[in-house]
Amino acid sequence: MARDYSRTSRIADQLQRELAQLIQFEVKDPRLGMVTVSHVKVSKDLGFADVYITVLPLNGKDEAEAIIDSLKVLNNAAGFLRGELCRNVQLRAMPQLRFHFDETIERGRHLHHLIEAAIRQENQSASKDADEE
Template structure:
């Protein structure tokens, strides 16, 4: 039972929560889009924390451009963010932050689109099959 929720997972959850607030209220870079911290994963030795984000583009930017700009801003501000987190979370070692784009939402959208297209195709095939069987019954 003790292994269900490990220390590294608890630290990752706390990092995610605190990091979301620090990014929202402390970083004032105009290149930064609306960033959501979707997941954090901390290594077992607490040396690194991989932080996964999603980005909503602002100011009419292209989504790909907003992702690249936001990741660049966050990776450049990783030292500042690490210092802010060290003040808020009492750990002996604060992990180095590495930011990555979380593409699970985009993959989910693509899968949803494929499922919807398959359902539409199956329904169309059923309608076509019932139309051809009705045509042969009338003859």
């Protein structure tokens, strides 16, 4: 039972909370949209932390453009964010931050639309069968 919540998972959760605060209050770049830190995955040797984000576009930007701009800003600010994390989180070695766009929400939205389309098609074919009888 002691292995259910490993050290890397606890560190990832702490980094996620701290990064969300830092990005919201400390990164002052106008190109940055509304960023949500959805998941952090820390390597076993604590060398790297893959930070997965979602972006809500601001100022009438296209979603793809907002994602690219936000990832550029965050990857450029990775050194600053890592330094701030060193001050706030007590670790012997702070992992290097790598930012990625989290595509799971978009994938879920796509699957939801496919399921709804299949249900509509099923209902239409069922109503046609009932009308023919």
